Amino acid sequence: MNPQIEILYAPALEFIASLHTYICRKSHKKIDLSASWAKDVQERLPTGLASALNELKVDDDWNWMLLLAFLYVDASENGSISDPRHQNDPESFIRWFDMMGTDGLTELFLRYSYPYPEDVQAFHSAMTQVLQGWNEHYFASTDSRIHPALLKEMTARREQLNVLPPDEVLDDATNGIMFRPREGLRRIVLVPQFHFQPLNIILQLDDTLVCHYAARLYFGNEEYMSTHELRVIRSLGEKNRLRILRFLHHGPRSFIEIVRHLGLSKGITHDHISKLRGAGLIYSHFEGENLIEYSIRRRALDKLIPSVHEYIERD
Numbered sequence: 001m002n003p004q005i006e007i008l009y010a011p012a013l014e015f016i017a018s019l020h021t022y023i024c025r026k027s028h029k030k031i032d033l034s035a036s037w038a039k040d041v042q043e044r045l046p047t048g049l050a051s052a053l054n055e056l057k058v059d060d061d062w063n064w065m066l067l068l069a070f071l072y073v074d075a076s077e078n079g080s081i082s083d084p085r086h087q088n089d090p091e092s093f094i095r096w097f098d099m100m101g102t103d104g105l106t107e108l109f110l111r112y113s114y115p116y117p118e119d120v121q122a123f124h125s126a127m128t129q130v131l132q133g134w135n136e137h138y139f140a141s142t143d144s145r146i147h148p149a150l151l152k153e154m155t156a157r158r159e160q161l162n163v164l165p166p167d168e169v170l171d172d173a174t175n176g177i178m179f180r181p182r183e184g185l186r187r188i189v190l191v192p193q194f195h196f197q198p199l200n201i202i203l204q205l206d207d208t209l210v211c212h213y214a215a216r217l218y219f220g221n222e223e224y225m226s227t228h229e230l231r232v233i234r235s236l237g238e239k240n241r242l243r244i245l246r247f248l249h250h251g252p253r254s255f256i257e258i259v260r261h262l263g264l265s266k267g268i269t270h271d272h273i274s275k276l277r278g279a280g281l282i283y284s285h286f287e288g289e290n291l292i293e294y295s296i297r298r299r300a301l302d303k304l305i306p307s308v309h310e311y312i313e314r315d
Contacts (some may be wrong), residue, residue, distance in 0.1 A: 003179070003209070004187045005166040008073060008153035010088030013149050013191050016069040018211055019134050021195040031228055031276060032197045032218070041138055049133035052126065060115045061123060063203055067114065070189070072096055090115045090139055094131045100124070112206055139168050145219055146194050153215045155191040167272070174200065174213040175280035176297045180287045185209060198231065198278040204288045225311050228279075232304055235279040240264065241272050248282060248296040258294065 021031060040143045042050055056062060073088050099109070102121040109116035117123035159170045173190055177200065186207035192215035192292045193201075203214035218227045225233075235241055240262055247253060247261050257313070273294065276282045282298045285293045 002166070002181055003185045005161060005170055006187055006189045007151050007154050007157040007161070007192070008070075008189050009192050010076070012069050012073055012088050012090050012093040013212075014132065014146065014150060014193055014195065015090035015093065015135065015139050016066055016283070017201065018139055018195040019130075020058070020062070020201060022134075022138075023053055023062065023136075024058050024196075027196070027199055027313060030199060033195065045137050046133070049130070049137060052130055052136060056130070059162060061117045064109075064114070064116060064123075064275070064314075065127060065199070066201060066212075067203060067205050067210070068097065068108075069093060070191070070205075071108075090135045092133075094128070094135060097124075097131060098128050107300075116233040126146040134217055143219065146217070149196060149217045150192050150215060153217070157190065157192070171299075174211060175216070176277065176283045176300070177181070177202075178283050178285045179211075180285065182287060182290070185288070187240060198228070202286065202289050205284070209288065225307070229307050231275075231310075232279040232281065232300065234277045235281060236304075237270070238275075240268075243278055244276060245281065245296055248294060251284075252285065252293045253296040254293045255291075 007015050011160065016209055021027070021033070022038060022041060025038070027033070031037075034040075051263070055310075071092050102124055106116075109120070155168060157173055158194060160172075170179070170188070170190070173192075175198070179185075179188055183203045184207055185204075188209045188211065191212045193212045194215060195215050196212065197214035197216065200214065201210075203210050216226070220227065222252055224230070243262060244258055247258065251262075255269070255273070259266055262269055262272075264272075273282070277284055277294075281297055283295045283297045284291055285295065
């Protein structure tokens with residue numbers, strides 16, 4: 001049986017995604033935010049908070065923060081939190097996390113098979129301070145257009161699910177991510193996000209797979225093509241990327257197969273594939289959290305010329 005596709009958004013989810021964007025330092029050159037975003041944010045942070053964030057890394061402990069934000073919002077959507085003070089904003093999420101304490105978090109962790117922190121007390125104490133500081137010194141003052149735009153994206157995708165096949169909605173929303181059905185996977189929850197564009201965050205928690213996907217939201221000059229459309233054009237302007245597309249024309253291929261075909265290093269090949277993935281020109285086939293292989297995504301190529309014509313002919 002194919003898993004159920006759901007769309008979920010709340011400010012608490014973008015709050016945690018923005019923090020993920022900051023601590024995922026290896027991705028700073030790949031995201032759509034300005035090249036100086038991380039540096040500009042760091043300059044606004046108190047020394048103690050900046051140091052604490054610099055010590056964080058994307059590991060199982062951090063992944064639990066992403067999952068906790070999801071569980072918090074998901075519980076609200078499903079009506080399993082009856083507290084009238086409950087809201088899906090960052091402040092309410094932080095208050096909930098703080099009130100959970102060591103015992104509450106340990107009890108929650110034990111319900112799932114995902115590895116949990118060795119020292120739950122230290123995890124709770126450190127993350128409470130990080131969450132409070134990040135909200136106060138960064139997230140509370142983000143662009144006010146972000147949240148309405150993400151809510152609109154969630155609503156539009158939910159409406160699509162009423163009229164289109166779920167696989168088609170999944171493909172269009174994630175810009176080319178495909179999840180293989182697997183035993184025990186009951187639902188795939190898509191979370192639109194702004195900060196980590198054009199990248200994705202994918203985590204599986206027992207029967208649920210959570211995918212933060214790039215909502216392709218841009219607040220730039222309308223005189224130009226969108227950031228995403230420009231990315232598609234730029235990604236095609238390199239011979240090795242064209243060689244990858246030509247290779248994938250013959251069928252799905254693993255990363256190692258692409259490396260061998262190009263005869264380039266793994267690092268350079270990975271960079272080329274990342275550019276093609278960001279442009280939505282290839283499908284990324286996942287089995288749970290694991291990326292298995294790639295295939296060509298022809299619909300993105302089919303849209304390219306019409307979008308160029310539309311821009312040229314725009315009054």
